[in-house]
Structures are given as structure tokens and as C-alpha cells.
Amino acid sequence: MPNVSPIKDFLAGGFGGMCLVAAGHPLDTIKVRLQTQPTPGPGEKLMYRGTLDCALKTIKNEGFLGLYKGMAAPLVGVTPMFAICFLGFGVGKKIQQKTPDEELTALQLFNAGCLSGVFTTAIMTPGERIKCLLQVQQAGSGPQVYKGPTDVVKKLYKEGGIRSIYKGTCATLLRDVPASGTYFLTYEWLKRTMAPEGKAGELSPLRTIFAGGMAGVFNWIVAIGPDVLKSRLQTAPEGKYPNGIRSVFVDIMRTEGPKALFKGVTPVMIRAFPANAACFLGYEIAIKFLNYIAPNL
Numbered sequence: 422m423p424n425v426s427p428i429k430d431f432l433a434g435g436f437g438g439m440c441l442v443a444a445g446h447p448l449d450t451i452k453v454r455l456q457t458q459p460t461p462g463p464g465e466k467l468m469y470r471g472t473l474d475c476a477l478k479t480i481k482n483e484g485f486l487g488l489y490k491g492m493a494a495p496l497v498g499v500t501p502m503f504a505i506c507f508l509g510f511g512v513g514k515k516i517q518q519k520t521p522d523e524e525l526t527a528l529q530l531f532n533a534g535c536l537s538g539v540f541t542t543a544i545m546t547p548g549e550r551i552k553c554l555l556q557v558q559q560a561g562s563g564p565q566v567y568k569g570p571t572d573v574v575k576k577l578y579k580e581g582g583i584r585s586i587y588k589g590t591c592a593t594l595l596r597d598v599p600a601s602g603t604y605f606l607t608y609e610w611l612k613r614t615m616a617p618e619g620k621a622g623e624l625s626p627l628r629t630i631f632a633g634g635m636a637g638v639f640n641w642i643v644a645i646g647p648d649v650l651k652s653r654l655q656t657a658p659e660g661k662y663p664n665g666i667r668s669v670f671v672d673i674m675r676t677e678g679p680k681a682l683f684k685g686v687t688p689v690m691i692r693a694f695p696a697n698a699a700c701f702l703g704y705e706i707a708i709k710f711l712n713y714i715a716p717n718l
């Protein structure tokens with residue numbers, strides 16, 4: 422394993438995050454809309470029948486840019502979030518290594534990934550709250566409550582202070598700690614097994630794309646259930662779920678059953694591969710660049 426440099430991980434992770442947002446935001450919008458669409462009453466039709474229907478209706482009613490709604494917040498939030506995410510993974514690896522070039526076991530890689538999930542929560546929770554609230558707000562259906570990310574922050578703060586901005590913290594931890602462990606374990610393990618003989622850690626762009634894409638897919642296999650709970654909680658009117666994520670879970674089981682925990686899985690999985698392939702490719706390119714301009718950093 423090459424020497425770990427947390428500063429380089431931080432910078433390259435930020436660049437990877439920008440690549441991920443550019444590649445994956447439209448499918449994220451569809452996911453949140455499918456996850457939070459109202460349950461139809463007797464004789465009523467579902468607003469969206471599925472991924473394609475949601476994409477077509479969004480484009481028809483709001484134009485192509487409707488799919489990019491709420492992207493400013495993730496770009497501003499995801500760049501530092503991925504910087505912290507890769508930094509957390511780097512720190513997690515470093516504290517478990519006895520010597521700088523010691524190869525970590527699968528469990529140690531998973532643990533380092535879990536630590537990264539804890540690191541990112543401080544930024545991920547408010548970022549997701551703002552993004553989800555903007556994504557579920559639809560043009561032409563009722564008054565537009567929020568004008569943009571700053572307006573969401575101002576209104577949430579006025580309504581319930583920092584607590585309201587950080588609504589969904591436990592749900593975010595429940596989603597991201599095991600998912601991040603799986604994410605980095607998958608990437609590092611594929612990277613190891615696919616590396617050419619005698620060149621551990623070195624991957625061609627195509628292999629990086631495959632390993633990164635698969636890391637995204639496995640991340641979401643673990644994350645999808647808690648993600649539904651999180652999106653519901655973060656977009657619910659104040660007071661709807663008095664016991665937070667537990668109330669959301671009980672409500673979903675009672676009214677919709679366990680299948681509802683997989684809502685939005687199609688767009689999630691369609692997005693997971695290209696978005697995370699772009700992220701890891703961006704990360705590896707940035708690391709190479711940083712190693713070239715600052716080998717001792």
C-alpha cells in the first residue's frame with residue numbers, strides 16, 4: 422500500500438466529489454421524488470409510475486434543468502464532504518497501520534471506511550436536508566416554499582434553530598457508517614485484485630472506473646433502506662415523526678410494508694455506477710497530479 426497522505430486525500434477527494442455531482446445529480450433528483458411522492462388515496466393514481474415516468478414528467482413540466490434542481494447545494498456541500506470522506510478514510514487507514522507501508526486487512530479497510538462515514542455526517546446531514554427539501558418542491562404544484570439553498574437554511578433556522586437544520590443526523594449515521602465501510606472496502610479490494618502483477622495499487626483508467634462504479638453499487642445496496650427513512654424524515658412537516666427515524670420506520674411498516682424501504686432503488690442503482698466511477702477516476706487523477714507537483718506533501 423503506498424504512503425497515505427491525508428492532505429492529498431482531502432484535496433483529491435474534493436475533486437472526486439465534484440466529478441460525482443456532475444455525473445449523478447439528475448438521477449438523485451428522480452430518486453428523492455420517487456421516495457417522497459405522496460401515497461395515493463383510494464381511486465387516485467400514483468404521481469410517478471417509476472424512474473422513466475418521473476424523468477419524463479420532470480422534463481415535460483420543468484424542462485431538462487428540472488433534473489438539476491437543488492444541485493448548487495450538493496456542489497457546495499459534496500465537494501468538502503468528499504474531501505472529508507477521503508480524509509476520514511486516509512486517517513482511518515493511518516491510525517491502524519503500524520508502519521507506513523503496511524497492507525491493511527479487509528476488516529481494517531472496512532473500519533477505516535466506517536470512520537469516514539462518521540467524519541462526513543457533520544456536513545452530510547444539513548446538505549441532505551437542504552437538497553431533499555428543494556428536490557421534493559415541484560414547479561406548478563402549490564406555492565414554492567423555498568427560493569434556494571440559503572432560503573432553506575434561513576427558514577429552517579427560524580423554525581427550529583440548528584436542531585432543525587441537523588434533523589436526520591441519526592438516520593444519516595445509520596446510512597453512511599456501514600455504507601462507507603462497504604464503499605471503501607469494495608474499491609480497495611477490487612483495486613488490489615485487479616492490479617497487474619508486482620504493481621499493487623496501480624490501476625488503468627478502465628479498471629478504476631469498474632472498481633469505483635462497483636464501490637458505488639455496494640455502497641447503495643447497504644444504504645438504500647436507511648436512505649428512504651432519512652429522506653422521509655428530512656422532508657416531513659415538523660412534528661410528524663415525534664420519535665425521529667423510529668417513528669418513520671413504524672409508520673412505513675404499518676402503511677406500506679417492507680417493500681417501501683426499496684423505493685427509488687432503480688434510479689439509485691442507475692446513478693451509483695457512473696457517479697462513483699467518475700468520483701474515483703477524478704480522485705485517482707487528482708492524486709497522480711498532486712504526487713507529481715508535490716511528491717513530499
Ligand SMILES: CC(=O)O[C@H](CC(=O)[O-])C[N+](C)(C)C
Pocket residue numbers: 441506541597600601604637640644693696697
Ligand atoms: C450516500 C452517499 O453519499 O454515498 C456516497 C456515494 C454516492 O453515490 O453518493 C458514498 N459515501 C457515503 C462514502 C460518501
